[in-house]
Amino acid sequence: MKDYPADSLGHLRELGMGLKAFCQNRDCIHSMPILDELIAAFGPNAAYINRRFPLRCRKCGSRDVITMVQSNTATGAKMVR
Numbered sequence: 001m002k003d004y005p006a007d008s009l010g011h012l013r014e015l016g017m018g019l020k021a022f023c024q025n026r027d028c029i030h031s032m033p034i035l036d037e038l039i040a041a042f043g044p045n046a047a048y049i050n051r052r053f054p055l056r057c058r059k060c061g062s063r064d065v066i067t068m069v070q071s072n073t074a075t076g077a078k079m080v081r
Ligand SMILES: [Zn+2]
Pocket: 023, 024, 025, 028, 029, 030, 057, 058, 059, 060, 061, 062
């Protein structure tokens, strides 16, 4: 595991988590995973907390786009006692 700052995009990726962008246009509500793209643009050390990235919706062109952390749901893991 690399040593990224705890609030960085790279750290999020190391945890197996994602970042998803949500268009706030109620007639659109397009959403898409954005983490890899943000890492490519800003680097893995870029902070994501309390930050608003300059995003534009690909579907409707709105700049009113928020990002939310996605927990890792793709591991297939289950509770074992
Ligand atoms: Zn949109």
